Amino acid sequence: MLYFANPLMLIALVAVLIPIIIHLVKLRRYKKVYFSNTEMLSELQSEQRNSSRLREWLVLAARVLAITLLVLAFAQPKVRKQSEQALIGGTCVSVYIDNSYSMGDEGSEGILLEQAKKKAREIAAAYPAETRFQIVTNDNGGQRRRSMTREEFLATVDEVQLSAQSMAIGDAMQKQAAFATGVSSGVHAYVISDFQRSAWDLADSRQQTADSESGCRYSLVPLGATGQGNLYIDTVWLDEPLASEGSEVRLTAVVRNTGEKRVESLPVKLYVNGEQKGLASVDVDGKSQTEARLSFTVRGVGVMNGYVELTDYPITFDDRLYFSVNVRDRQRVLALHGGTANTYIRRLFDGDSITEYAESTLASADLSQSDEIELITLTSVKSITSGVAQTLGNYVEDGGTLLIAPPADCDIESYNTLLTAVGAPQIEGYDTNTSSCTRLNTEAALFHQVFRRVEENVELPTVKGYFTLRNTAGASCEEILTMANGAVYLAAVPCGEGVVYLFTAPLETTNGDFMQQALFVPTIYNMALYSRPTPMLYYTLAEGATVEVGSAATEGQTSLAKEGEEGTTVAEIRHTGKHSYLMADGMQLEAGNYRLSNGKAEQGLSFNYSRSESQMEFCSAKELKATIKELEAKDVEVFDNSAKPMDELIRQRTGGRSLTRWFLLGALAMLAAETLLLRIPFRKRHNQAMTRE
Known part of the structure; x- marks a missing residue:
């Protein structure tokens, strides 16, 4: 034209x-x-x-x-050209400004985010005054994504700050395409970013940048990030999932080095409840990672908030990784029996410092407060009423753990009523043949971090009789111990929020040797220890993040307080059925340790920024062009990092020959x-x- x-x-x-x-x-x-x-x-x-x-x-x-x-x-x-006419002829311009933490790095012309904001202003100057604009950032909502005038656009650009939120480039382009679907004259979309490799996904971008009916054309504006090295704490985990008062907690922190040079004698510090509890020194090769091992002793019960820290510059948002350990004050175990308590279960729990142990016959047991009990064992009980079966079924549904070990002379029909209530396979006839267990499922959740190395000649139980199970294939059943003939000795059956552990043989010394073996202690003890969900050490701040919380958010107004800061914030809690969720995304939280409380119960929560922004590897303009060429995306172009202002470059590109x-x-x-x-x-x-x- x-x-x-x-x-x-x-x-x-x-x-x-x-x-x-x-x-x-x-x-x-x-x-x-x-x-x-x-x-x-x-x-x-x-x-x-x-x-x-x-x-x-x-x-x-x-x-x-x-x-x-x-x-x-x-x-x-x-x-x-016709394509250039489409660009300049549109009445709307969409600009995505990447404001993730990696944009706080220094580029060839200063801080990357400030460069991005400058280019956004120059883009606005290249278009007529009547042009409508849209701005997309990692942390904005509908207010920013709306159509606005040039003056509103420039004012919004000035407000953009670094955000903990990160967004894949393909997701940003999808939001721009969604905006373009409502504009008949088409939209010219600009993507201003450092183009981290972790955010520029080829497969995702193929879907987002292909020619579409939205009439949206994209211009990628790489900022020429330097890609300098970065040291950061990547992940942290505990060697033992749960902590108790007086126990030693062993902690492992992964330190990652994205630079080319080896770093020696890097100090890694551990802080718990505001006090330094550990120090490690590590060497990290370039483009590599290493583990720092730290430990501390639990003093008291309740919330223990801490963090692992190193020192690095200029990228500092990932130098700390916060975590929370909620130390349980006690666990309750109720042993139900038909007249004679199981002495081995009593010895295991009665002398334990963190276990509140009680035993009772099934006929005289008070199950009205069963929701406060972590583990209920049911041994040597011959018959179970339908009312008790229903009560125990509700207990498991609500998150309790139930151990069932029927005696050889039990009422099979009454037991099957209970097993049906909890979704477990039913028992059939009693087989009096002696059989030995030959397979141990060491990957079962019950044995989490129990076995570091499995010996070939490990001693497994032998039984003189057992019940066969019906319909094990149809039930959601995890086989933990299996006998040589394929019959199940111990199975875990999830039910609602809880779990049922079903022994097919009586837990009696006259019927087998399981109680005298070393495997008995971790098997039964872990049933109580893991009866409640293990709290997460920490959560990652991300768009749409929700955190399931416990009793600290079930009653009354719940407040959230950040460690080291005065004042509290009313927590945004959403109740769904029997679950409570903290809507972390809507609260605009920062990384740190927090305490969630309703005045009666308290829970520790820790939040960290996503480590996807810590990988300081970026795509160059040449690589972007190669990707676009491979995608055959005709509606995408790349602006080389140039000293010329964006408005001049746009006029040159859209001005024609x-x-x-x-x-x-x-x-x-x-x-x-x-x-x-x-x-x-x-x-x-x-x-x-x-x-x-």
């Missing part, structure tokens, strides 16, 4: 009237010439008249064309033609006539 960048110059086309008027008026002065022969004069006048008239018309045409081409040249004629030079050359050609026409000798035949005379 042909257009003029300076159309007002076309007014000067009236200048073509000047040579026309001159030629029409024929402002020429005549002079007298004497001839002796009038016959020759008549012939000469006729010939000269025809030649002169032709030349005058040619000169007039040359002058008119010269003036016309010269005026058009100053009007700056340009030809724009200039024809000014060709129009100037055409004007010069017309002036040259005029000169030649004026210098052509038209008196040759006249001179020949004079000679004959």
Whole structure:
């Protein structure tokens, strides 16, 4: 499409009237010439008249064309492709500013985020005043994503700050495409980012950048990040999932080095409840990671908030990793029996410092407060009423743990009523053949971190009789101990929020040797220890993050207080059924240790920024172009990192191909033609006539 960048110059086309008027008026002065022969004069006048008239018309045409081409040249004629016309012809511009923590790094021209904001302002300056704008950032909601004027856009750009939220480039482009679907004239979308490799996903970008019906065209604006090295705490975990008062907690922290150089003797510190409890020194090779091992002793019960720390510059948001350990004050175990308590279970729990142990016959047991009990064991009980079966079923549904070990002479029908209530496979006849267990499922959740190395000759139980199970394939059943003939000895069956552990043989020394083996202690003890969900050490702050919380949020108003800061915030809690969730995303939390409380119960929570921003590896403009070429995405282009302002680059790209030079050359050609026409000798035949005379 042909257009003029300076159309007002076309007014000067009236200048073509000047040579026309001159030629029409024929402002020429005549002079007298004497001839002796009038016959020759008549012939000469006729010939000269025809030649002169032709030349005058040619000169007039040359002058008119010269003036016309010269005026058009100053009007700056340009030809724009259809794709370029679509860009400039749209009435909306969408700009994504990556404001993740990696944008706090220094680039070749200063802080990357400030560079991004500067380029966003320059983009706005490249478009007409009536253009509508949209801004997308990692942490914004609908208010920023709406259509706005240039003035509102510039004011919003000034407000953009670094955010803990991170967003894949493909997700940002998808939000821009969603905005474009409601704009009939199309949208030009700019993506301003450091283009971390962790955020620029090829497969995801293939889906987002392919030609779509949204009419959205993308311009990628890489900021030329330097990609300097970064040291940070990547992850932290406890060697033991739960902690108790007086126990030693062993902790492992992963230290990662994204730089090229090896770092030696890097101090890694451990703080718990505001006091330094540990120190380790590690060496980390370039582009590698290592583990720092730390430990501390639990003093007291309740919330223990801490963090692991190192020192690094200039990227500091990932130098600390916060964690929370909620030390349980006690665990309750209720042993139900038919008349004689299981002495091995009593010995295991009765002398334990953190266990509140009680035992009772099933007939006299009070199960009204069963929701406060972590583990209920059911051994040597011959018959179970339907009411008790329903109560125990509700207990498991609500998150309790139930151990079932039926005696050989039990009422199978009553037991099957209970097993049906908890979704476990039913028992059938009692097999009196002796059988040995040959397979131990060491990967079962019950044995989490129990086995570091499994010996080939590990001693497994032998039984003199057992119940066979019906429909084990249909039930959601995890086999923990299996006998040589394939029969199940111990199975875990999830039910609602709880779990049922079903022994197919009586827990009696007259029927087997399991109680005398070393495997008995971790198996039964872990049933109580893992009866409640293990709290997360920490959570990652991310868009849409929700945290399931416990009793600290079930009653009354719940407050959230950050360690080291005064004041509390009303926690945004959402109750769904029997679960309570903290809506962390809506509270705009920062990384740190927190205490969640409702005045009666307290829970420790820790939040950390996503480590996806810690990988200081970026895509260059050349790599982006290669990716776009591979994707065959015709609606995507890349702006090289240039010292030129964005508004100038945009005008160059959307301005089309200039024809000014060709129009100037055409004007010069017309002036040259005029000169030649004026210098052509038209008196040759006249001179020949004079000679004959």
